Amino acid sequence: MKTARVLACALLMVACAAFAGAQDQANIVITGTSKFNLAVPLFPANGVAPDLQTTFNQVLWNDLYQSAVVTMVGRSLYTAAAPSGEQDLSNPAYRQQWTAAPLNIQRLVFGQMQMAGGGLVVSGYLYDVTQPPGAGRLLARRYANPATAEGARQIAHHLADDVIAALGFGPGIASSQIAFISNRSGSQEVWTMDYDGANPQQRTHLHGIAYSPRISPDGKTLAFMSKVGSGQPQIRLLSLITNRLLPFPTFKGMSTTPAWSPDGGKLAFAAQMGGPNLEIYTINANGSGLTRLTHSRGFDNLAPTWNPKPPAGSTGQIAFVSSRLGLPGIYTMNADGSNQQRLPLSGYAVSPSWSPNGLSLAFAWVRQGGGENSGASDIYIWYFGGQKYVQLTHNEQRNDFPSWAPDNRHIVFESGPPYHNQLYSVAADGSVPAQLTNRGDNEMPNWSWH
Amino acid sequence: MESQQPSSRSLVAAVASVFLLSFGMAACGKKAAPPPPPPAPPAAEAPAPTVTLNASPTSIESGQSSSLSWTSENAVKVELDGTAVNLNGSQPVSPTDSTNYQITATSADGRTATAAARITVSQPPPPTVAAAPTTGDIGTFDEKVRDAFFDYDKSDIRPDAQMTLQADAAFLKAHPELAVQIVGHCDARGSAEYNLALGSRRAESVKQYLVSQGVDASRITTNSVGKEQPFCTETTEDCYQQNRRGHMLKGGQ
Numbered sequence: 078m079k080t081a082r083v084l085a086c087a088l089l090m091v092a093c094a095a096f097a098g099a100q101d102q103a104n105i106v107i108t109g110t111s112k113f114n115l116a117v118p119l120f121p122a123n124g125v126a127p128d129l130q131t132t133f134n135q136v137l138w139n140d141l142y143q144s145a146v147v148t149m150v151g152r153s154l155y156t157a158a159a160p161s162g163e164q165d166l167s168n169p170a171y172r173q174q175w176t177a178a179p180l181n182i183q184r185l186v187f188g189q190m191q192m193a194g195g196g197l198v199v200s201g202y203l204y205d206v207t208q209p210p211g212a213g214r215l216l217a218r219r220y221a222n223p224a225t226a227e228g229a230r231q232i233a234h235h236l237a238d239d240v241i242a243a244l245g246f247g248p249g250i251a252s253s254q255i256a257f258i259s260n261r262s263g264s265q266e267v268w269t270m271d272y273d274g275a276n277p278q279q280r281t282h283l284h285g286i287a288y289s290p291r292i293s294p295d296g297k298t299l300a301f302m303s304k305v306g307s308g309q310p311q312i313r314l315l316s317l318i319t320n321r322l323l324p325f326p327t328f329k330g331m332s333t334t335p336a337w338s339p340d341g342g343k344l345a346f347a348a349q350m351g352g353p354n355l356e357i358y359t360i361n362a363n364g365s366g367l368t369r370l371t372h373s374r375g376f377d378n379l380a381p382t383w384n385p386k387p388p389a390g391s392t393g394q395i396a397f398v399s400s401r402l403g404l405p406g407i408y409t410m411n412a413d414g415s416n417q418q419r420l421p422l423s424g425y426a427v428s429p430s431w432s433p434n435g436l437s438l439a440f441a442w443v444r445q446g447g448g449e450n451s452g453a454s455d456i457y458i459w460y461f462g463g464q465k466y467v468q469l470t471h472n473e474q475r476n477d478f479p480s481w482a483p484d485n486r487h488i489v490f491e492s493g494p495p496y497h498n499q500l501y502s503v504a505a506d507g508s509v510p511a512q513l514t515n516r517g518d519n520e521m522p523n524w525s526w527h
Numbered sequence: 528m529e530s531q532q533p534s535s536r537s538l539v540a541a542v543a544s545v546f547l548l549s550f551g552m553a554a555c556g557k558k559a560a561p562p563p564p565p566p567a568p569p570a571a572e573a574p575a576p577t578v579t580l581n582a583s584p585t586s587i588e589s590g591q592s593s594s595l596s597w598t599s600e601n602a603v604k605v606e607l608d609g610t611a612v613n614l615n616g617s618q619p620v621s622p623t624d625s626t627n628y629q630i631t632a633t634s635a636d637g638r639t640a641t642a643a644a645r646i647t648v649s650q651p652p653p654p655t656v657a658a659a660p661t662t663g664d665i666g667t668f669d670e671k672v673r674d675a676f677f678d679y680d681k682s683d684i685r686p687d688a689q690m691t692l693q694a695d696a697a698f699l700k701a702h703p704e705l706a707v708q709i710v711g712h713c714d715a716r717g718s719a720e721y722n723l724a725l726g727s728r729r730a731e732s733v734k735q736y737l738v739s740q741g742v743d744a745s746r747i748t749t750n751s752v753g754k755e756q757p758f759c760t761e762t763t764e765d766c767y768q769q770n771r772r773g774h775m776l777k778g779g780q
Contacts, residue, residue, distance in 0.1 A: 100725040140541070259533065289720060302720075307750050310723060331727050331751070334720050347724070352730045355724050377724045405682055405721055425680075441718065454717075464661075477718060495715035496760055520719070521711060 080458035093357065111507060113244065115147040115254050116182045120199065122190040126224070129197060130190060131229075133229040139273060140237030140251040140394065142187070143511060145486055145504035146244065148325075150180055156440070160187045162215070163202060166210045171433035176207045183207055184215075186240055197224040201236040203243050216243040232273065250484045256280075256290040256299055256527040257500060261408060267301050272482070272502070280315060289380075294526045298323065298362075300344060301334035312346055326364045336381045337362075338393060338412070345395055347379035355379045357397055359412065370414030376401040380428060381498025383412070385526075386435030395437055396429040407440055407459075420459060422466070430488075432481045433526075439469075439479035439488050456490050458505060463471045469507060489513070489522040541624025544669075547552035576602040578632035580642040584650065592621040593646050595628055602632035602640075622650050668777050671698040672707065675733050678770040679714070682728035684736050688773075692733065695775065696740035703743075709733045711751040712758070714767035719754055726751030748778060 109260040117138055122130045143150045157174035165171050166185075175182040188201040203216035216239055222228035230250070238249035253272045258265050263281055267290045270277040281287055285305035292299055299317055306308040310331045314323040330349030337344055342362055347355040355377040357370040371378040377400050384394035393412030398405050404425045409415040420426070432438065438461070443454040456469040456479045470492065471477040479490040486505055491498040498520045500513040513522075579601040587593050598619035599605050600749045605614050607630045621626075625647045632640045660695070672695045675688035684692065699705060710727030711733075730749035759766040 286752070288723070304723075307748075309750075331724065349727070353728060369698055377721065377728070379724055380718070398718075400680070405718075417697075424715060427721055443717070444540060475716075495752075495762055496757065 084203075084337055093344060103214070106455070109476075112146060112148045113183045114150050114181050115141060115184045115186065116180070117141060118152060120188050120190050121159060121161070125190045125197065126194045126520065129224060129226065129229040130145070132189060132226050133199065133233050136230050136233035136273075137186075137237055140249070140364050141240060143273065143487075143509050144237070144241050144244045144246070144249060144251075144484075144503075145506070145509045146241065146511075147184070150182060154180060156180075160185075160202075162189075163210065163214070164285060166204050166206070166213065169209075172206045181347045184244065186236075188236075192224060193221070195224070197222050197228055199232050199236065201239070215223065216240060222248060227276075245519050246484075248484065249526070250482050250487060250524075251525065253483060254292065255480075255489055255500070255513070255522050256292050256525070257514075257519055257522040258287055259514070259517050259519045261519075267299060268519075269299075269317070270513070273511070274500075275517075278453065280317070286310075287332050289521055290523050291335050291337055292317075292523055292525045293362075296341060296525055300337065302326075302333040302335070312344070324364070326360070334380045336383055336395075338383050339385045339387075343412075345381035345383065347377070347397075349382070355446040357381055357395070357414075368411065368413075370395070370412075371397075371399070371400045371417070373399065378408075382429050382431045382438075384431050385414075385433050386422060386433050396431055398427050398429065407438070421464070422459070425454070428478050430480045433483055433485045439481060439490075441479065441490075456488065458488075469503065478521050480522050482524045483527055487524075491516075491520040491522060503509040542698065573634060573636045574601045575638055576600065576632045576634035576640045578602065578605065578630055578640045578642045580607075580628060580630040580644045582628065582644040582646045586647045587622075589623050589648050589650050590621070591620050594619050595644060597642070599632040599640075602699075603635050604633040605747050606631050606633075620646070622648055623647055628736070668698075668705065671695075672775045674775055675736075675773045676768060677729055679767070679771065680717075680725070682711075682725060683772045684732055688733075689736070692736045693740060696724050696737050696742050699737065699742045699746070703746075706746045706748070707737075708748045708750060708776045710774040710776060711749070711753075712756070712770050712772050712774055713754045714770040715754055715757065715760070715762065716767065718752075723751055723753035726753045729771075729773050729778045746778065 113380045120278055141147060142205050142327035150411045156268035157171065160166060162308055162360060173241050175185055185204045185206045188199060190199050199220045201218055201220065203212040205215055218236055218239055220232040222232050236478060237251045250272050255272055255483050256267060256269050259268045264284045265287050266279055266283065267275055267281040267287050268279050281302055283305055285303060288302040290299055290301040298317055299315045301313055302310050310333050311327045312325055312332045312335050314325045316323055332346060332348040335344050335346045343359050344362060345357060345359045348358055354375050356373060357378045358367055359370060360367045373413035378397055380398040381395045387394045391411065394409060396407060396409045396411055399408050405427050406422060407420045407429050408417055422442065426440055428441040429437045438459040440457055440459065441454045443458050454475055454477055455475055456476045457466045458469060459466045474492050474494055476490055476492045479488045481488055488505060489502045492501055493499055497518050499515060500519045500522050501510060502513055503510045576595060576599065580595065580597045582595050584593055594617055598615045602614055603663050605612050608628060627643055629641060629643045673691045674710055675691050676683065678685060699707060709730040711730035713722035713726050730751055734747045734749050737747060758769045
């Protein structure tokens with residue numbers, strides 16, 4: 078695990094510590110300097126199969142580490158035994174074994190695993206060990222699942238998310254999903270996987286070219302672009318519940334890059350509609366109400382992304398890519414097409430992804446003069462408030478297609494040499510880089526809304 | 528479907544497999560040599576040399592190859608058709624006509640032994656004569672209808688592409704029964720989504736130019752693969768240019 082992290086760090090040349098110099102440039106979303114020191118001793122188990130224990134402990138540790146809101150203290154440094162129960166926390170001498178230097182533990186996650194009723198039951202606790210137990214008890218919960226590897230994995234995810242929430246950082250991402258395109262089956266198809274790269278599943282079998290998967294806000298439908306044979310690319314909808322394609326209108330020429338509105342009622346997309354170039358349209362999810370938003374006469378407008386938190390009173394906001402001034406650049410507009418404005422970014426900028434809190438935009442950028450011939454592009458974050466950008470990746474490869482996680486702290490993106498990509502996640506301050514895929518070529522990730 | 532130029536990697540693989548095949552077949556086709564005479568009891572006279580020669584396969588078509596292999600005993604020198612070779616060994620050969628090969632082994636005291644092998648070479652069947660062209664040189668589409676190339680991030684027809692497309696238009700007008708599909712391609716850089724659209728604009732741009740030169744629009748279909756299905760994959764300016772094109776295909780593929 079540690080080796081993979083170091084490797085991902087080196088591969089991506091992502092700043093693996095908080096940006097010190099960037100704080101004057103932008104309003105960084107993670108509270109930079111003071112993360113709780115968190116200890117997570119192994120959970121003692123009673124009659125539980127060793128592989129389930131291993132899965133549970135590893136997934137719990139990785140979820141808490143990847144959250145990027147705590148500083149994990151390694152188990153090899155612990156001097157105290159794991160609590161045998163909550164009663165141990167009443168003993169000040171026991172708590173001091175954790176809080177004393179050099180460990181300086183502030184928060185402790187512990188619990189027990191056992192078998193009950195034929196299934197796996199886990200008791201999980203979060204304590205502020207700097208406080209007596211009355212004030213220190215932040216979480217106490219019991220989780221039950223079938224006694225399978227997947228059951229143990231899901232319990233760890235739920236407990237990790239509950240810990241993150243109890244620490245005050247809002248909903249975690251341990252149960253979220255990522256949709257993406259993979260060619261590992263022999264053709265580019267839509268796949269989904271857990272946020273940490275586990276359980277990849279092939280969702281389409283169309284044997285053509287699939288691009289741009291987008292999960293709906295309610296998590297039940299997936300929109301994507303499909304091109305089969307010499308046919309034109311079209312928007313398709315897939316039910317993630319029934320695994321069947323759902324009806325959606327087809328249009329003359331190419332249709333591509335679908336994007337869900339935050340309430341799930343509409344899709345924005347780009348289409349030629351029989352003309353030579355792509356324009357942005359919106360349509361109701363049931364296929365009615367087609368509305369044209371851009372009129373660029375010969376230049377392409379595509380890759381829309383909706384603001385998940387538009388200002389009160391607005392009908393919605395969309396960011397998109399347009400080549401109306403030459404090289405593609407990023408624009409914003411109202412969801413009725415009015416007030417189209419270009420972001421002040423020169424050169425080739427594409428693939429915008431609007432952050433869940435509405436305050437920033439992740440995108441991919443080849444800066445003019447900086448890498449036009451090499452094909453290299455990096456992931457950047459644009460902050461609307463400060464009208465500034467921050468560079469997230471610093472490597473020689475092509476980095477593209479960023480997608481924000483629902484915790485507003487993580488971004489997933491594709492990275493690699495030409496024609497070969499893998500998917501990586503990273504926190505917006507550059508910490509906790511992780512490689513998520515390693516089979517075939519994988520691209521165009523999209524993080525679920527929850 | 529769209530014709531593909533064989534990549535250099537697949538050519539190397541094809542050649543390598545022919546080599547492996549010929550060596551493998553040589554090993555499989557080897558006939559069992561007659562057992563050597565039992566060693567003579569210690570005596571003043573040196574043992575006589577022996578040699579065997581085998582060809583595998585013994586029949587090939589002109590242009591194919593076979594393999595000669597030989598073994599010798601009690602020899603200090605072995606010559607294959609007059610050329611010195613190892614005492615035991617094998618060698619690929621590609622005779623264009625049926626050939627007899629002869630091998631000679633010489634012992635220390637100058638006695639010789641010889642063996643022969645024959646490879647029969649048959650000529651491939653004559654090429655089928657193309658039917659007399661009626662209204663179209665179908666076989667020359669790929670030669671005559673050339674692709675148009677583009678600048679970075681551009682879909683306008685630059686001067687060299689104009690000349691190419693003028694010639695293409697002349698050919699297409701001379702063969703009105705032919706349909707053509709134009710597939711837009713892009714280089715490796717930039718967004719796959721954006722490049723799919725750029726490829727479409729390139730194909731449309733080529734179509735419009737052909738129409739302006741008098742080719743009937745109903746004969747032309749357009750398509751785009753963006754940066755997929757590249758013609759080359761190197762990260763060089765030369766390869767990027769190779770991929771920025773409108774690729775011309777016979778319609779209906």
